[in-house]
Amino acid sequence: MSDPIMLAGLTEWEWVFCGSAALLAGCVRGFAGFGLSAVAMACLVLILPPVELIPIFYVLEGAASFAMFRGGIRDADMSHVWPLAIGSFIGVPIGLMATTTVSPDISKLIAVLVILILTMLQFFRSMPAALTSKSGRYVIGTTAGIVTGLASVGGMVVALYVLASRAPATQMRAALTMFLFVGMFTSLGHMLLYGVMTETAFIRGAILIPITLAGVFLGTWAFKPAWQVHYRRFCLLLLVAICLTSLGRLAFVG
Template sequence: MIEALLTSTDLTGQEMAILTAIVIVAGIVRGFSGFALSAIVMASAVIILPPVELIPICWWLEMSASVLMARGGWKEADRKIVLGLVIGSTIGVPFGLMLTTSISPDLSKLIVLLLIIALAVSQLAKIRLPFLATKPGLYGSGFAAGVATGLASVGGMVIAIYVLSQDAPAAKMRAALVLFLFVSSLTTVIALLWFGVMDGAAVARGLTLAVPTTFGVIMGQRLFIPRFAAYYRPFCLSLLCALAGSALIRTQFA
């Protein structure tokens, strides 16, 4: 059974164990913060697999988490804004995938880790861009999120910057992120199939790791305490910076 699983996923037992631990932690963070699942997986697992192989895995993980969390997002999020973001994202994803599939694994790792750190730091600094509150800003943010998804499956972090510019309540921001990640996943899979990165091994890895991810998300939802909501985002972003920084050092100076 285990041998067949490892064969289908093209992973060693040690790699599978490490990835399982990573997705459980990422699922917990996604459960109580509403974002950062893929970013944490990318920042941690990029030392095991190149980004182009992690992107389709993250799709399965995000879809699993979104199915559990989409109901709350649908009720609380501004659906017109989410639709505009999804349209922009759908256009942007192929551009990100085009770059990811055309550069070397080492360069893609460097780009992914620097992108994660830059996005996390910008959110920690609470950078607000007034332009994003306009209609061009809406679709432009969606497009940028799509490119980031194609590059590193971190489109949700770009959307977080957009939502931050709206001065929206924390619950509404979390709901918009959750709903965006769910709906955009449905359109992103088309691009993943078109570029051939969603192959048999990716499907096997994604389905296998979706189980511990779901467990982590459920744990994270139970850990969510409204009065501590203000502390979740800084904690998650600081964790991302630490993980991405550590992986950057290991990949560039090992």
């Protein structure tokens, strides 16, 4: 085993689990435009606390955003993306403060419950009409930032907003891609300030990048505009299944 992998401090079986989760999460990201961190968090929270996973997902989301940037900048409406990104910049430190102060067991439970609640909200498209207004975008962005700091799943909040706007699937994927791309630059400073982005976290993320990108390219290849009526439901059902499995596992272990 090479030195970088040894330095990352995971067993061989944990790496197999991490790699499998990264591949699955990458497929969902390429297919739906969001859900990488949600899928990976729901899986990997069984072996690592959220405070260690959040910077790993930052690295993976960054790699995925660069891979999907061309399509995102072509199809996204940036007048929607910028207010969301500004709000996220405000919200991230609030979420990180909570994540770094609660116990690992509580943070794991919070992370999975947040993902499950957001997933169910997306099933029912539960978004107050006022929040889809121009000023409401800042509120959504701030909420996304808080959730990013808690569980690295701010993209799901923004996905809920875009779904409420009834945008076509292609535009939704593009808006989410650009939100997550801009978020790379707005979140890094906060992570460094709170000491969340460590050398170990960066190495873990870097090791998983090739596997994640393989999943992203596979998911992007599988996405067909004609399938847009089916793709959203598939991704949400997958998230629900993973969350319920993780909650059961956490309860059993606890």
